[in-house]
Amino acid sequence: MAATVSVKEVNGASPGTANTITNLRHCTSDTYNPGTSYPIPRPTSGTKRGYWKTIYLNADTSPSGTINNVKFYCDGSIDWTGCTLYVGTTTTYTQATGTEGSSGDDSTVATTDISTYTSSSPLSVNGSISNPNTGKITDYIILQLDVTSSANIGQLSQETLTFQYDET
Numbered sequence: 651m652a653a654t655v656s657v658k659e660v661n662g663a664s665p666g667t668a669n670t671i672t673n674l675r676h677c678t679s680d681t682y683n684p685g686t687s688y689p690i691p692r693p694t695s696g697t698k699r700g701y702w703k704t705i706y707l708n709a710d711t712s713p714s715g716t717i718n719n720v721k722f723y724c725d726g727s728i729d730w731t732g733c734t735l736y737v738g739t740t741t742t743y744t745q746a747t748g749t750e751g752s753s754g755d756d757s758t759v760a761t762t763d764i765s766t767y768t769s770s771s772p773l774s775v776n777g778s779i780s781n782p783n784t785g786k787i788t789d790y791i792i793l794q795l796d797v798t799s800s801a802n803i804g805q806l807s808q809e810t811l812t813f814q815y816d817e818t
Contacts (some may be wrong), residue, residue, distance in 0.1 A: 652817055653713035653784075659789070660704045666743050668708070676700035678797040679754060680746040688751055692732075692801045701746035702755035702794040707787045709779050709811055716780040719774035719816040720788050724764050728809055732801030735809075736760040737767065739775055739789045760794040764811070772814065787815075 657672060660666035669682045677688035680701050690700045691771045707720060728735045738759040749755035767773040777788030 651711075653709045653717060653779075654711040655717070655787070655815075656682075656708050656710050657709055657813065658706055658708045658786075660706070660743055663745055666745065668706075671705065674702065674703060674705070674715055674793075676793075678748060679750045686805070690795065690797045691752065692797055692803055693799050695799050696796045698753040700759040700795040700797075701708045701748050701757065702760055702792050704743060704746065705774070705791050705793065705800070706789070706813070707777070708728075709787055711785050712780065712782045713817050714781060715818040716778055717787055717815050717817045718778035718780070720775040720777055721814040722791060722811065723767040723769055723772035724809065724811050725813070726768045727765050729800070730806045730809075732798045733805050734796045734807065736765045736794045736796065737764040737773060738763055738792050739773070740792060741776075741789050743790055752792065754773055757794045758791040764793070768816075769812070806813075 656670045658668040660668045677686040707736040740759045775788045779787045
């Protein structure tokens with residue numbers, strides 16, 4: 651039987667608290683599911699950024715064999731004028747930092763524009779899990795949103811990011 655998988659977001663001091671993502675929202679706080687609290691302000695010049703988001707793929711139930719060959723990508727564009735979503739991977743969790751309510755610190759991990767990763771050229775993410783295990787499958791994926799003065803004011807449209815993996 652195929653495993654049940656979820657995407658988890660980790661927040662807080664190491665080792666962090668992991669919660670299943672239903673709607674990831676970028677903001678200026680290390681907060682899971684912030685709603686409309688802590689919006690990223692549009693700067694008059696320069697860049698403001700959200701606190702980076704740390705996510706991973708999780709096996710909620712055991713695969714019948716192995717889950718591996720994990721890929722992560724978008725449709726080739728993030729349609730947010732004046733905004734760039736950066737991505738990277740890491741083996742270790744580090745709590746997101748910044749000035750709450752103002753701007754996140756620049757991530758040294760999330761350095762590639764996610765729009766470069768598509769279904770035909772996805773980001774390869776290290777990790778696997780085999781029967782009878784459950785839990786964290788992949789390395790951490792770091793996402794960080796940068797906002798410039800040309801960004802639209804208000805809530806941005808929803809974007810879809812995709813995990814793909816083999817289960818044998």
